[in-house]
Amino acid sequence: MIEELVQKIKEKNPKRVLIQLPEGLITKSKELEDLLLKEGIESFVSLEPCYGACDLRDCEALRLACDLLVHVGHSDFGVESKVPVLYYEWRMDFDPVPVLKREKDKLPERIGLVSSVNFLDSLDKAKEFLESQDKVCYTGTGVRTKYPGQILGCDVSAALKIEEKVDCFLFIGSGEFHVLGLAMKTSKPVFSLKVEKKELEHVDKELFAKQMHVAVALVKDCKSFGILVSTKAGQVQAEKAIEIKKKLEEKGKKAWIFTMDTITPEKLLGLDFDCYINCACPRIAIENRTSFGKPILNPDELNS
Numbered sequence: 001m002i003e004e005l006v007q008k009i010k011e012k013n014p015k016r017v018l019i020q021l022p023e024g025l026i027t028k029s030k031e032l033e034d035l036l037l038k039e040g041i042e043s044f045v046s047l048e049p050c051y052g053a054c055d056l057r058d059c060e061a062l063r064l065a066c067d068l069l070v071h072v073g074h075s076d077f078g079v080e081s082k083v084p085v086l087y088y089e090w091r092m093d094f095d096p097v098p099v100l101k102r103e104k105d106k107l108p109e110r111i112g113l114v115s116s117v118n119f120l121d122s123l124d125k126a127k128e129f130l131e132s133q134d135k136v137c138y139t140g141t142g143v144r145t146k147y148p149g150q151i152l153g154c155d156v157s158a159a160l161k162i163e164e165k166v167d168c169f170l171f172i173g174s175g176e177f178h179v180l181g182l183a184m185k186t187s188k189p190v191f192s193l194k195v196e197k198k199e200l201e202h203v204d205k206e207l208f209a210k211q212m213h214v215a216v217a218l219v220k221d222c223k224s225f226g227i228l229v230s231t232k233a234g235q236v237q238a239e240k241a242i243e244i245k246k247k248l249e250e251k252g253k254k255a256w257i258f259t260m261d262t263i264t265p266e267k268l269l270g271l272d273f274d275c276y277i278n279c280a281c282p283r284i285a286i287e288n289r290t291s292f293g294k295p296i297l298n299p300d301e302l303n304s
Contacts (some may be wrong), residue, residue: 002028005072005088006035012086014068016042018061020050022073025090049262050074051281052152054234058082075117077144077152079234092118094195096126096172103200107191108167110136114151114159114182116173119195123149126172126193138162153177153283156185163188171203177283179203184212184286208286215275215285215295219302222274222295225255228263230280237279240299244277265292277302 009017017036021029029045036043044064046057053074058081061069069085076087111130113123127137139149142158151158151171159169159182168189171179174196183190183205190203225248227241241257248255255277260267263284268276275295278285285298 001090002031002035005032005070005090006039008086008088009036009041009068009070010039012068012084014041014066016064016066017044017068017070018057018064018066019043019045019070020048020055020057020072021045022050025072051232051283052154052234053077053079053087054154054232054281056081056085056233058085058233073118075146075150077146077155077234081233089117091121092195094119094122094172096122096193096195097129099193099198099200100126100129104130104133104135106200106202107135107170108189109134110138110165110167112138112140112159112162112166112169112188113149114139114156114169114171114178115149116152116175116178117147117150119173120147120150122172122195126170138165151178151182153181154281156182160185177287180205180208180286181282184208208289211289212286212297212301215289215297216301218295219275219297223253224272224274225253225277226268226271226273226275227255227257227277227279228268228284229257229259230263231259231261232280235280237299241277241279244279244299244302268292 033043053076056079058069061083069083071085072088073090075089113126115123130137140158140161141148142155144155145158163186168191169182170191172193179190179192183203192201192203227244229238229241245255245257263280276292278296278298282298285296289296
């Protein structure tokens with residue numbers, strides 16, 4: 001796949017590129033730089049975290065005088081960029097059928113199939129096998145996603161569009177972010193076929209749901225709010241933050257807005273608030289809720 005990526009970059013005819021790789025592909029960075037150098041292309045590899053297509057390092061590319069930003073592992077969902085962007089999705093060839101043969105009886109009849117972009121090619125294989133076992137499979141297309149069955153941690157609308165048709169959802173992929181985002185938004189059972197473990201697991205959202213309900217209850221008595229805004233290109237919610245601030249102040253609360261690139265608890269240590277509102281990637285409040293030492297809610301949870 002490295003060779004294919006180099007060819008895709010060559011076709012754009014750049015002189016200098018900045019490359020963004022997800023954590024799992026950083027080990028490929030030296031090989032990639034060496035191959036590009038042989039092609040006469042100067043390159044930099046960003047070691048900043050790469051959370052998704054929302055997290056374009058276009059300003060850094062501009063400062064480094066790059067004429068192309070190479071974003072690996074995610075698909076384009078329309079984020080504006082200051083430099084041209086090459087999205088390389090890094091599709092993985094994974095056959096889910098051996099696991100499904102072993103575990104098919106755990107799945108009900110009507111199944112919604114979903115995945116991250118890297119494992120989307122596995123959905124057709126899963127559909128063919130499951131329907132040969134008298135199951136019925138469905139896929140939907142989301143608001144910010146390009147392909148049937150594709151979900152993001154921040155956009156599971158591809159699944160929600162078919163929610164009434166299915167008895168459960170089956171996610172094929174790796175990690176927790178995408179599948180947990182779905183589990184938190186649906187009342188239907190969610191199963192995750194873990195490509196690393198080659199196992200089928202029922203996704204247990206109860207701990208995260210309890211943490212959310214506790215935070216929602218605690219926030220009702222809070223008087224001071226820190227509203228957190230990310231400056232990542234595809235996460236900026238400045239207008240949402242201002243709207244929330246006004247609504248809180250209308251209720252007699254105090255609120256302040258703070259911006260940062262990546263939102264972490266350490267950056268908030270010198271500030272004193274009763275709670276936080278996360279106007280950035282929802283995973284911050286879902287997966288890391290207890291790390292902040294204060295209640296933290298996503299905007300849709302504030303209104304619940």
